[in-house]
Amino acid sequence: MVEISSDVIRGYNDTMILFNLLDGPSYGYELSKQIKNLSDGKYVIKETTLYSAFTRMEKNGYIESYVVEPGADGSGKRRTYYRITEEGQKYYREKCEEWSITKDVVERFIRYQ
């Protein structure tokens, strides 16, 4: 049986980032805007949270980074891009499963008025 973890958004920031990387590599600034847009501005990830998530996830093997120098693709500034790995995709799928269980559990403790 899947055990739900104790953290949700705290544990779902990584999932949100990985979701955006499923469609191709991206970098900090772009990801933060994607997350903001996809949530209609309801969730704005803090820069420090985002960049520390990168470090953690790269250490865990969920993402890989590579640097793109300015001019190389018409962009203005040197950027660090992140690409999701096989491990990262596996982790993402697990988190999706965990989410559906977590959601159902929390829902039982919610009394909508």
Add this chain to the structure above:
Amino acid sequence: MVEISSDVIRGYNDTMILFNLLDGPSYGYELSKQIKNLSDGKYVIKETTLYSAFTRMEKNGYIESYVVEPGADGSGKRRTYYRITEEGQKYYREKCEEWSITKDVVERFIRYQ
């Protein structure tokens, strides 16, 4: 606009406890069993998490405690009961609203396969 917080279960442990207190006062051991049962064993709150939540919530004015001596109600052991306050009910309702938003936001980053 309601801003979603950064913690969910981490921020919903208190909500789960308060939910169980809506129907009347309870105490640690009983609450932990209620949470376990209501979640079909999928979520088992740790004792330390539970008791530190009590301390925090009493400090915040969401709950009030009173001691029931053994024998007074046929129970075996001295227990500390917790009762939800008006403030606690307000907080619970806010958390329920926040949850529905949080859930919708997270859902946008979940790709069920």
Add this chain to the structure above:
DNA sequence: ACATTTACTACGTCAGACGTAGTACGACAG
């Protein structure tokens, strides 16, 4: 030319979850 946006890095703090441990009493079985 100056402000703003882009694209980060460094450092420190804090709250909440949780591991480990210990206490102590009651119930119950052998």
Add this chain to the structure above:
DNA sequence: CTGTCGTACTACGTCTGACGTAGTAAATGT
């Protein structure tokens, strides 16, 4: 009548992830 299990906690310490503050520096807009 004794040892084990269940009940009902308290104390203390650690860890993680979020996030505040700050700073750098180049590109871009006005």
